Amino acid sequence: MDQQDLSWLQRHISGAVLLPGTPAYDQAVVIDNGRVQLRPRFIVQANSTQDVVTTLAYCKQNDLRLTTKGGGHSAAGYSLNAGGVVLDLSLMTAIELDTERRVVKVQMGARWHAVYVYLINSGTGLIPIGGGCPTVGIPGFMQGGGYSFVSRSYGLSVDNLVSITLVTVDGKVRKLSADASDPFDRELFWACRGGGGGNWGVAVDMEIKVHLPNTEKMLTGQIRYSPDRAQEVLGFYNRWVETLPNEMAVYGIWGLIPDPSNPAQKIQTFGFTAIYNGEFGAGAKLLQPLLELGPLTVSLNQITLPEFELINGATTLVANRSAYIRAGMMPPGAFKPECIAVFERFMASAPSPDSFIVWTHAGGRIEEFPDDSTGFAHRAARFVPELKAIWDQPQDTRANVEWAHAFFAALEPFFSGAYVNYIDPLLDHWARKYYLDHYPRLLRIKQQCDPDGFLAFQQGVGSDFEPDLSLPLNLAPLNRTFVD
Template sequence: MTNQQVNLIRRDLAGKITGRVLLAGDEGFSGSLAIDNGRVSLRPFIVALPGSTQDVASIVSYCHELGVPLTTKAGGHSAAGYCLNSEGVVLDLGDMNNVTLSKDGTKISIEAGTRWIKVYDFLRDLQSPYTVIGGGCAGVGVAGFTLGGGYSFISRSYGLGCDNVNGMQFVSPCGNILDVDNKLFTDAKRKKDTDSVELYRALRGAGGGNFGIVTRIDLQLQKTNVPRPTMGQITFPFYRINEILEFYNKWVLTLPNEMAVYGMMRNFPDPRFGGRSSLALRFTPVYNGKFTDAVDLLKPLMALGPNDVELYTMTLPQWEDFVGTSTQVKGRSAYIRSLVFAPKTLTNDVAEICKYYFGRSLSDDSFIVWTHTGGRIRDFGSAQSCYAHRDGEFTFELKSEWNAAQPAAARSNIEWAVDFFDALGDHAQGAYINYIDPLLSSWQKQYYRNEYDRLVKVQNRWNKDRWLNFQQAIGSDYDAPPHTKPLDLSPLTRTFLRKQ
């Protein structure tokens, strides 16, 4: 794109919207491109910051008509950085961050540029008795989290984030504004609008960047069983992983929906060694109920003799603030992979693979964290959501991290992570779209399973010319290069499969 073309597009967009249009060097341009993963550094020609849904429609219709490449950034937590591009316009929704509570206080409307921290603060300041099924990391954007399913610490009690959606506002690639809501599934007349029904279903679990752009999400709030649920951390030395994981694998299946027990494998400061870091296996219980009941449920795990036990009662936002930042990349370089495991699959073989690869880790900052799923997530079927892994029990996320100032360390850390999760993948059923991975083979099946063909039809209806796209967009013919050494890392440095 020439300077003359860039300046023309900027002038035209500035005349069409109430929001801001920025070029390199303008105040706010670089800030709009900052995302959690410091590995990704893509700079577009233009950043457009709409102030309303109508602004979004104007930007999208203009760029679509001219064929200008466009990607959308909401919270900036994209694992692969697909919200950015180096060839066109980044639509930064950050100025669209209004939060509105319904009159009865049980529902909330959130603009798509909002991060969870603002929602939590909003409800706290109002002293609301309700909570939202939001991200455990408060810096994550509401939109990307919800569009990809969305695991909350209390999803075993109330379902995924997308299961708590009441409605959305959507802008098509042609700039048409459409409101979709749950009446599409219940009202006899509206159910006949099958295009809208299929779109709304697809927006609940297919991940961001597909079909069009969501500008507002309406969510149902929930009231926890007690005002201050029980949360904590129970830590074992990593060398006991075979014994502890074997127990955990069976024990979690006996727990009620109100109890989730997350897990983590990483280096933590160890008071036994003067605060020096050592590799540990840490469980994070979250119980939506009374403290005494939580203690009773956790007794079998604590009977195994952990190094450290911490249990607290606090509100969910307080807990998310307490632990949520521990998994953020915070500008370091990272390569992220995921796997979804069925019940009873965290076997001795899985433990041995984890021991082998953590024993060969190249960075003390790399870690695995997993979500304990199941529970009420399974109660929400496929009629109203396309989320494909409701039968899973554990969702693993691997973050291979290294210092952004040492780019030479990238290849070895990435290849370690690829080998690690390729080995674990033989025991898993797929992967989680919100931890999207450009090097994942057969990603269509891994993320979407038997939902994929149906989602391609939705893409064909709303984004037929594929103007909105990225290399792992639904309907793309991209597949990852073979996992042979040296790995082809080029998919990690681009958004689009081919230059537009």
């Protein structure tokens, strides 16, 4: 491949080819996790489905490896790669609402932020089952499952996916849905709903169900406690969440907040972010038992969900600082005293004060879908804790990674698996943990849609990569997309 070939590609697509050393290239390689500094040979910004087909064919013909970039929020930076090609869909951002069917059609360069703003402006009050952070991209989020603050009311994001337009590596443009006429397209649709981004082809658009929530404005609450109350409060929470209706979700958080008595200073706290899909009074009554446990701070508000997501989502961003992210799936009742003790011990010894944990409160409607209805394998999980170790100086990398690794290794006895959307290159037995007993079916689908492994990557379906966890940890897997 030489300059002449590249100008051929540029002439045959309506989008752009970005080369290193140009401002557009430099901007396109910026992702949420600033630790990831992978630099592709060039970037193709596609502007149409045909551009995607042409780029795939071009890369295959020229033996160039390729990854696709959506919102760039993969914790491991798997949307980028070193030395290959990045197919960036950020120019493809069309959104269209069919109010009658209650379906929004979205091109895969759009982020949840754009969908929230679009729906707010539509004046319909309709909401998607979207990401808690508005800058998260839809393609990665959706293909991993997708937990939303209202998933306990309406299911996972994938439970609300109506169809996907997917370009497979054979160059076919497929319209996947549960009732597609080709049985293999139905299998692929199953795989794309939980089997993880980057494995099946390039998604160009999706049709997604939207819902009219129970009330226009929801109750949202922020409740924080001093860490020395963790055993008592989390022990209570562990039992109490099992009594809640599906309309209530009570997420967890553990990290720094401004000190209420001296806002110039920050203090460690843990607590909850509550969202009630219903009347304020009923939601506040449900939260009463938590308020009686003597929190340090409480703030209850009424706001539409998309507006809340636009404000709240920024709190979990890494925002281009350096990060290593770990996560697990926990079954109901997992916050046992020994589990809480691990949180206490590690949060008290974090090398960086800015590291924090958030956890999703799952269950409810998510559990009501049959286990094999989609590729997502964790319907029985109740909590999804995610640790973000965050630091700035390169010399602090090892201490932070080793702390985060040891922290979640100590929580393993309380985990039932891991979440592919919080993908972790230093997770052992990752295929089993991400996909449980769905893995053999995913593997069969992968072998059929990508028999030569054109879209193979370190933790892609079919990869036999296993991290070496002897100490000191080998950090190389954190800095690559392809194993070889």
